[in-house]
Amino acid sequence: AFRIVISHQTYALVRSLSTSVVSSQESLNRPKAVVFGGNGYVGTNICAELAKVYDVVSISRSGNPVGPFKSGSQGKVTFQKGDALQPDTYREHLSGADVAVACIGGFGANDFMRKICGDTNIQAARAAKAAGVPRFVFVSAHQYSLPPVVLQGYFEGKRAVEAELQSLYGRNATVLQPGFVYGTRYVNKYMAVPLSIIGAPMRSILEKPGFRFVDVLPVVGTAFVPPVSVSTVAKATLAAASGARIEDDASDKIVKLDWQGMKSIIANTKIRS
Numbered sequence: 001a002f003r004i005v006i007s008h009q010t011y012a013l014v015r016s017l018s019t020s021v022v023s024s025q026e027s028l029n030r031p032k033a034v035v036f037g038g039n040g041y042v043g044t045n046i047c048a049e050l051a052k053v054y055d056v057v058s059i060s061r062s063g064n065p066v067g068p069f070k071s072g073s074q075g076k077v078t079f080q081k082g083d084a085l086q087p088d089t090y091r092e093h094l095s096g097a098d099v100a101v102a103c104i105g106g107f108g109a110n111d112f113m114r115k116i117c118g119d120t121n122i123q124a125a126r127a128a129k130a131a132g133v134p135r136f137v138f139v140s141a142h143q144y145s146l147p148p149v150v151l152q153g154y155f156e157g158k159r160a161v162e163a164e165l166q167s168l169y170g171r172n173a174t175v176l177q178p179g180f181v182y183g184t185r186y187v188n189k190y191m192a193v194p195l196s197i198i199g200a201p202m203r204s205i206l207e208k209p210g211f212r213f214v215d216v217l218p219v220v221g222t223a224f225v226p227p228v229s230v231s232t233v234a235k236a237t238l239a240a241a242s243g244a245r246i247e248d249d250a251s252d253k254i255v256k257l258d259w260q261g262m263k264s265i266i267a268n269t270k271i272r273s
Contacts, residue, residue: 037104049234067186094131103139110153118157170252174240183230236262239269
């Protein structure tokens, strides 16, 4: 009889190499998602959710996430520095991407909000389109019945992005329009604001049928739009990234999902990780 004897060290090395090859092959077979603003409150939750299906690249000016980041999924999430207004700082990461997501936003003076909520996301969408990324998801905001002067730059910026996506992507773009987004918001790696304390009870009350006719009223209806959990926004993003639509129509209009639409697309989309 003829036997081959190898040491424990050699066996461990062979196993390690074979596992690495399998892992690399699985990564090669996974689709790719790029998330603009993926290191913030909403963005990190979206990255973690997308990692159930995609290898994810987050693009932001500061790079690393604001708070602690955990992804219990199989996909890889990498955080890269890049300025959405300067495509040369991130163009290489768009290569081979199957979907791009934009969730950049902020509050301040009207000009600042118009730039950060509008121009920045528009440039990201244009760069993604130029790179051949076939789908785009944008985290916008609920269309409140507010006087035009209230957060004017914020809403003008968001609506400008939606109009640009209609031109660039048509039906291959999905716009999420949540109201107040609640969850655990990190100020830094050690300090968190538990927005769920306010948001979760409000949602459970305002989603009741008796409040559904009130949220469409001018001004006063704003207070009756149900909050949305950051988890719901993330799950709806994953469903939208897969190309899911609530209505299977032939129109070329972008898909707009309010809080009810997000719940519906999640319930009706089966994701295979």
